Amino acid sequence: MGPNGLDRLGCSYLNIFRHHGNLSDLDKSIEYYSRAVALTPDGHPGISDRLACLGVAHADRFRCLGHLGDLEKWIECDSRAVALTPDGHPNISDRLATLGVSYANRFRRLEHMEDLEKWIDCDSRAVTLTPDGHPNLSDRLATLGVSYANRFRRLEHVEDLEKEIDCNSRALALTPDGHPGMSDRLATLGVSYNNRFRCLGQLEDLEKAIEYKSRALAFTLDGHSGMLDRLVSLGMSHTDRFGRLEHLEDLDKAIEYYSRALILTSGGHPDMPRRLTCLRSSYSDRFRRLGHIEDLEKTIECDSRALELIPEGHPDLPCRYFGHGLSCLSHYEHTGSVSYLNSSFSSFRAASQLSTGVPQDRFQYALRWAKLASQHTHPDIIDAYRTAIDLLPQFIWLGATPHQQYHDISTAETLASDAASAAIRSSDYSLALEWLEHARCVVWSQSLMLCSPLDQLPSSDSHLATQLKAIAVQFYNSTSSEIQVPSMTLEQIGHQRIRLASQYQSLLAQIRRLPEFEDFLQPVKANKLSRVARNGPVVVVKCNTDCCDALFIMPGWDTIRYLALPDFNEQKAHQARSDLEAPLRYMNLRERGVKFLGQPVHKDQIGSVLLTLWRDIVKPVLDYLGYLDDIPVESLPHITWCPAGTLSFLPLHAAGDYSQPRSRIFDYVISSYTPTVTALLASNSSSLDQGCPLRSLLTVGQATTPGHNPLPGTVPELAHVQAHTHNKAQYSQLVDDEATTTSVLDAMEHHDWVHLACHAHQNVTNPTKSGFYLRDDILDLASIVQEQRASLPVRLPDSHR
Template structure:
């Protein structure tokens, strides 16, 4: 304001100051919707436009800002004169902008949004047609992947929601932009926050594909568009044996770039001598180097894909490959979107995908029972506090919990069991092993515990052993023979500074040690010996790891989530940096190690998934808190099933956990949900 007052009418900077002042008022209007702010914004922006000649390079930008200000007021008050003024200003901005200009795509999107808002008000197909046309033009003249992505996702949604043809190819354009929008050239923590902008695009696209009976395409999109960050980690660590046998030099160069990209994106600054005059130069250099390596990596990938037989190297997998994820039993992928919910089922040794509609699921209260990440479902009794639990408990009542599990049974588990031809009249002698791959709010809920607990034989655990996977690629990853595993690392923290005592960890580790007889090698690090460096070093040497301690799930992404050890926190990123390969079971006997976060529900952003990416094939974890008294029983029963004849067999982890939890339920009662439900199995 002061700059405008002090700048004379004839000064060349006055229009710039007026434009900036108008933007400030417009931003405040967007936050507070005070009409006076909108009027003030439009007044200043009109003055900026009036002071700027048509040939001036900023005239189109000022007009675009003015048009958006009128549009913002039209969206709120729906006055025809605001629509006309917005259309006039934006159209003039487009006429002054060349098709190849970086701003052209944004101006056309603004016009599309304006006309779509008019369509929602009037229902006139002419305004919808204009919105579609502007978006098509925006895609054609987009200069950056983010512009293409924004225009394509908006256009696809318009076409799909209004039953117009052609939405699937446009969704494909948006999906193809994902590697550039969530770019490997950014640090991993930044990429995690960027996934939030995807919202429910992937579920929306999959739902549209299912409507069109393109279940293969729906499956491919669901795999490509979820757990993106984990998928990028796996891509950078993919084995290159096949390429090495054909072109060893190219394979070595690609591995070098992938390793540096992996390390640099994780925030590791390579050894380098920096000039002393500026302490920020290492960080600046790191980011610049990350961009350079990402570009080099992409060029090398292009070279590899020009090699005969490697045309699809590290491209998103096709459905014909994804169906092979069903190895130990059926895999059920569930898409949750407000337009429709569906299950896609894959069977071992079969290529067809079975589609099961799940009507009414989205409207059920269960999906709205979002429990904040720092608390967990418990009961409403005053005694349900921190004491005796490895975490903090919430005041979700037992009735709410029971109602949620019943809805999951009726809307998901029961129809899936029917599709699997599993009769619910009588529990079978041999249980089917189902691996669940869920989306959206369903990924935060305990589907494995679904059941109507007021009636007999209405519990999922009576008919199936449940596992979860954050992505199908985890199940497709080549796994070692379990016979090669013979070393267990057990870590326990009875006393951790600043945390509640966990006396059960002593009993827990003693039971594992008693079972780990020769020739199995057993190493135990507890209390003062369980330092971050000691545990990390031992993890490099041992095949399995058992962590009995407190854990912390970072709400803004999993990479900083950690296990609380004696003298510090063992962060997930530190484990990922070790490049562990061909590991077996990671038993995370700590609070909420598989607790998702609502904002990143499609990213499986928790410690358990991170351990899979780190190199462990199978993970036992907890969705919320666990009782310190229950953990030793569960651990002892699990390991008694997995340690047989001096061998460690992680492939039976899901079955072992299922049996262990059955014994826990028999001891405490099946309606003590908060004590047995949190334990889950993830992976192979």
């Protein structure tokens, strides 16, 4: 049989399939069309028609079975048909339009950008080649508008939005009254204007959106498949206008349209939770505006219904629980009903602890939960703070930008103090230390740009860090907007979140099985922290709004001890810092050096700060430790201070009443500082006094630095260090002209420890710019960290601590 006969058979079987719906007839149609095309040479006048017919048959089978192979064949046949059809051919615009539809289908399936570009190209050419007055011009303009809308959603380029509006406006203008597609085109143009309003914020676009959406709704018959979406869409536009103009009638309209949409939505419809959320938001807004408790109760009712319908593992659940908790809390505040308060606690707990929630969001929910529990002295307080503390590293290090991380430091500092206070009120001093230390380690690592726990994984296991970070980003970027993707249902998104959560927890478990990573992203336990007090007590001091607290790690003790310091608080700490910084700024004492007699000194102001520290903090601590007895100077005990927050800026080591004898801290103890207790763990593990393998120590000395006062004590200081390390470490030094920024950085790479005896500069605003004055320039902390990116114990000069 020749190609003409095969072509006729293919056409007949295609018509039979379309009449009876039997796939076997469609298969035969494709078979005969394929044979006809195979027997037809490229130069034959009928080849383009036969390719187009074969493309139609593959298109029908793709729509029936969804097989990607048929879609590929459809595109292949239509592409060849278009290539063989000259621009002046009467069918060229039809073939371009059909090819555009095939690319649109593949874009929706695979979401490859090149398919979207080809879809737009085909539709644009089809519109250009379609003459005015052609009955298909309005349809082709509408389809081109859809393609631009898709590219706008992907790239958010305003020019695509402008082209979308132009195409939709032209399509509407060519659509006669009574046309069955009139309501669709009005609705589409309304959505386009609404999108431009949200992009550019011009009120006239929102007015046009409401106008076109209202007309679309008026043309939509009851029972029409688009009725629900049009009610919701119009409700959203009125919500947007209420947000701009705050006219109550817009809020009433939004509630009306959302309510009508809800009535028409079947109980099992996947969009039911989202529509309930739209309605609850409007009721909530009206409650805030008018204060009518019935609106708040309707808000809570919508929340409860939505929570019952959302499948387990769906990404919206934590957010919905949190919203429900806020509404219940508001009801309690207005009515005093304890049952609503208890409901808010339950909802905040669920929002914070659902594993499928984004860690950053869950952290914020846990903070709100903890604050509420603290306000009401609720039994949840420890669980709430434990949840927040456990999520803190993920909040800081996973998914956040560097700018966000820097901003989040203050949140972490506040959490550390508040959580520790809650544990102290529960008489769990070990837990208070664990939480305070955990949060402070995160703060110090982030504020000084040190390596995150992810960076510290061995190179052989760095792929685990990469995977964990990638999944965390997916968590962070996974939002309810995904439900709008046609290829994913609500349930599928829920399953995806469960899969991500499972992978996330699995990777955490893998990392925690690595040696020395058992506590990865978790607080170090108090029984481990208690090992640091080898040479004397370690005293962790923190303050909050009403008091100050001291936690003691004692040599040979496994338990953490506690002392309340009721005469000092956060306000006093800020005042002391201010009183101390003012004279220091006046005297330019931000750096170490020898000051000669005759220079102005603000003795009274500084003395007042030192007296306050002595009276309210240091003397009570020494009294608690039994250190106020007369002890020979050579036998003075050693104490390591670990101050938190604003206390970190105050000189506890110099506290005293300088008008009275034996009323100064150095009469009774020798003081040292540590930024965190964990830093002492690392120090103890590699101490020079523990018989470890021979280590290397670099010392840097600048007795005379250009432009600065001399430091005559640096020479004996380095001599003492060298004597102390004799037979314990390999010793080397760089002094005076040898100590340039480049030479010191290079030497640091080859030494385990570094001791700097030189002028230091403290930058209170940006700690990473604090540094050391060397022969040629300032060696700041940022440069050290960038060069080393490893755990290097740095001995800061006394004036810097």
